[in-house]
Amino acid sequence: MMGGTWLSNLDPRAKLAVALAYTLVVALGQRPGPGIMALAASFALYILSRQGMGLLLRRAFSVNLFVAFLWLFLPWRLDWGGGPVWRYHPEGLALAELITYKVNAIFLMTLALLRTSRPTELIHGLAHFHLPAKLLALAMLFYRYVHVIMREYWRLRMALKVRCFKPGNNLHTYRTFAYLVGMLLVRSLDRAERIHQAMLCRGFTGTYWLLDHFRWHRRDTLFVLVSGAGLAALAVLGWRSASWS
Amino acid sequence: MHISEGVLSGPVLAAGGVIALAGAAWGLRKLDARNLPRAALLSSAFFVANLVHVPLGPSNVHLILNGLLGILLGWAAFPALLVALALHALLFQFGGFIVLGANTTNLALPAVLCYLLLSPLVRSANRVTVLVAGFAAGAFSVSLAGIMAALSLYLSGSAFLTSAQALLLAHLPVAVVEGLITALVLGFLRQVKPEMLRGMG
Numbered sequence: 001m002m003g004g005t006w007l008s009n010l011d012p013r014a015k016l017a018v019a020l021a022y023t024l025v026v027a028l029g030q031r032p033g034p035g036i037m038a039l040a041a042s043f044a045l046y047i048l049s050r051q052g053m054g055l056l057l058r059r060a061f062s063v064n065l066f067v068a069f070l071w072l073f074l075p076w077r078l079d080w081g082g083g084p085v086w087r088y089h090p091e092g093l094a095l096a097e098l099i100t101y102k103v104n105a106i107f108l109m110t111l112a113l114l115r116t117s118r119p120t121e122l123i124h125g126l127a128h129f130h131l132p133a134k135l136l137a138l139a140m141l142f143y144r145y146v147h148v149i150m151r152e153y154w155r156l157r158m159a160l161k162v163r164c165f166k167p168g169n170n171l172h173t174y175r176t177f178a179y180l181v182g183m184l185l186v187r188s189l190d191r192a193e194r195i196h197q198a199m200l201c202r203g204f205t206g207t208y209w210l211l212d213h214f215r216w217h218r219r220d221t222l223f224v225l226v227s228g229a230g231l232a233a234l235a236v237l238g239w240r241s242a243s244w245s
Numbered sequence: 246m247h248i249s250e251g252v253l254s255g256p257v258l259a260a261g262g263v264i265a266l267a268g269a270a271w272g273l274r275k276l277d278a279r280n281l282p283r284a285a286l287l288s289s290a291f292f293v294a295n296l297v298h299v300p301l302g303p304s305n306v307h308l309i310l311n312g313l314l315g316i317l318l319g320w321a322a323f324p325a326l327l328v329a330l331a332l333h334a335l336l337f338q339f340g341g342f343i344v345l346g347a348n349t350t351n352l353a354l355p356a357v358l359c360y361l362l363l364s365p366l367v368r369s370a371n372r373v374t375v376l377v378a379g380f381a382a383g384a385f386s387v388s389l390a391g392i393m394a395a396l397s398l399y400l401s402g403s404a405f406l407t408s409a410q411a412l413l414l415a416h417l418p419v420a421v422v423e424g425l426i427t428a429l430v431l432g433f434l435r436q437v438k439p440e441m442l443r444g445m446g
Contacts, residue, residue, distance in 0.1 A: 023341045027251045027258070059337070066249045073408035092404045102251030106341050110334070119335055134273045134281060139328045141285030146292055146332070153293045167300050174299065174422070178429030181294045181310070185287065185317070185430070186438050192286035196279055206278040 006219070007049045008116040012125035014220040015113045018227040022113075025231050026105050029238030032094070035101030038234060042108035049112040056111070063107045064100075071096045119143055124210050137208035141195070149188055156180050248348060248394060250341030254401035261347025261397065268323035268353055276321050284318055288325035292333070299422055306419050312386030313379075313427045315356025316364050319444045322356040323349065347397050355389035360444065367431060367442050375435050375442075376428045383427025384420040391416025 007015075026038045046056060074092035078085075114122060123139045160176065167173045196204075253261075276284055291314050298305040315322045327349045334341060359382040366378035395409035434441050 020342055023250060023343050027253075027341070027343050028255050062337075063249060066247070066252075069411075070252070070408055073411050074404055077407050078410075089404065092407075095402065095404050099252050103249045106250045110341060114335060119332070122335055132270075132273055134276060135269065135324055135328065137281055138273075138276075138285045138288070138324055139332060141282055142289045142292075142328050143332055145286055146289035149286070149289050149293045150296075153296065167305075169300050169302065174425050175429050177297055177299055177308075178426045179433050181297065181308070181426065182430045182433035182437065184290050184294060185434065185441070188286040188290040189283060189438070189441060192283040195282040195286070199282065204278065206281075 005048065005050050005116065007045070007112065009219070010116075010223055011214050011216055011220040012117045012121045013128050013214060013216070014224050015117060016122065016125050016129070018224060018231075019110060019113045021231050022109050022227070023106050025235045025238065026102050026109075029102060029234070030098070031238055032098050032101060034234050034238035035098055035105065037237070038105040039101050039108070041230065042105045042112065045112040046108045049116050051111065051115065056108070059107065059111060060104065063103060067096075067100050067103050070099055125214070127210055128214075133207060140208060145188075145191070145195075148191070149184065152187055153180075153184060156183060248344055248351075248397060250344045252401065253344060253347055253397055257397050257401050258343055258347055261344075261350045263346070264354065265323065265327060265346035265349040268320070268350070268357065269327045272320040272323040272325075275319070276324065280321065284321045284325050285328070287314070287317055288329050291325075292329045299426065301418055301422055306422060308426060309352070309387055309390065309419070309423060310383070310427065310430075311352045311356040311390060312359040312363075312382035312384075312423070313430055315353075315359040315386065316367055316382055316431070317441060317444060318356075319360045319364075320357060322360065323353045326353045326356070351390050351393040351397065354393065355386040358389070359386050364442075364444055372432065372435065375431050379428030379431035380424040382424075382431075384424030387416060387420045387423040391420070 022038075026035070029035055029038070074096040075089055076086050076092070077089050078087075117125070120140070120143065123136060123143065126139075127133075127136050157180075160180070165176060167177075291310055294308055294310055297308045299308060311322070311326070314325065318325055327345070330345055330348050330352075331342070334345060363378045363382045363385075366374055367382070369375055369378070391413055395413040398405040398412065399409040431442065
């Protein structure tokens with residue numbers, strides 16, 4: 001996850017701020033031209049992050065499933081005037097095109113900027129944006145234990161497999177999955193109890209302390225300034241006209 | 246269900262963000278230090294439970310279970326879902342940070358409604374009442390989540406009308422499966438760990 005590139009050496013706070021501003025500017029953009037420019041910028045930054053094409057293709061596939069759904073339905077509309085008829089709407093096609101640029105630009109930028117920092121660093125970085133301490137503690141604990149519960153889940157699935165469980169369209173399948181989920185919930189609650197006791201042993205009073213701290217370098221200032229200028233240009237170009245041109 | 250970043254319009258994103266923030270603030274206020282790890286772990290358990298693909302006809306659907314989450318967590322469903330979706334965005338780059346509010350609201354609002362309307366019935370001593378309330382919670386929460394997702398699309402531009410209708414239609418069979426699974430999970434919890442059904446307030 002951590003490449004040795006300059007992107008992974010940037011301060012997570014700088015990357016979070018830029019990613020957030022970028023998402024805002026691109027998501028609200030209304031013109032395809034700046035959309036393509038944003039996509040090109042995201043792609044360039046992704047190349048610089050050196051995370052390989054395999055990751056890009058895997059993620060692009062799942063992200064674009066929703067986009068494919070929109071391509072399927074946006075250009076068509078059911079017309080009830082004189083019986084139901086599907087009518088072709090060219091504006092819908094243009095909208096689908098614009099959305100494709102925006103969705104891909106944003107996910108590529110997220111991949112380039114945020115995947116090059118550790119999730120714990122990012123949650124810590126968010127603490128500097130004055131989010132509620134409880135929310136961040138929730139996020140830290142969620143991230144810490146989601147993998148543990150994931151392993152628990154695969155263990156239960158394995159137990160089903162060795163008992164020759166084959167999912168089908170029947171009540172037995174639904175009951176089995178329901179009990180699997182129920183067991184997962186019971187075990188995670190028991191674990192939460194133990195975690196809480198362990199936290200009490202260590203003097204937990206409601207504040208989740210973050211022990212390591214970031215150092216802001218000149219390269220972070222430079223990165224924020226350059227991206228800020230680029231984003232301002234993109235905003236002016238993309239927001240100037242509100243029509244789907 | 247999960248709307249990607251870059252699709253919804255500014256006003257819809259803003260409305261979703263405001264509702265999600267208000268709900269999360271209220272949920273956090275009601276969450277004490279003892280319930281914090283519980284909410285976090287249940288939130289990650291639901292995240293993992295979403296990996297379960299249940300066969301449905303020739304295809305399969307993945308579980309959402311936001312109604313069950315609402316019944317178990319109450320108002321804490323808002324911050325729990327916000328965190329789960331935010332980490333989902335951070336780790337897998339699905340959905341960004343601006344659309345987070347709308348996606349959280351679409352899932353958490355039905356969850357909290359389930360908690361407010363159905364949790365007294367879920368605590369009933371009668372097994373059949375629990376199962377019926379569970380089915381209602383599962384079916385209602387997913388249907389409402391589908392309606393809200395469709396509405397988010399439609400309010401972003403009338404060009405989305407057909408996609409919104411298709412999205413809504415796709416949620417109907419899922420609602421039946423969710424109802425069934427939620428009822429059975431509640432029946433299981435009622436026997437194995439009944440104190441879980443009392444919720445966290």
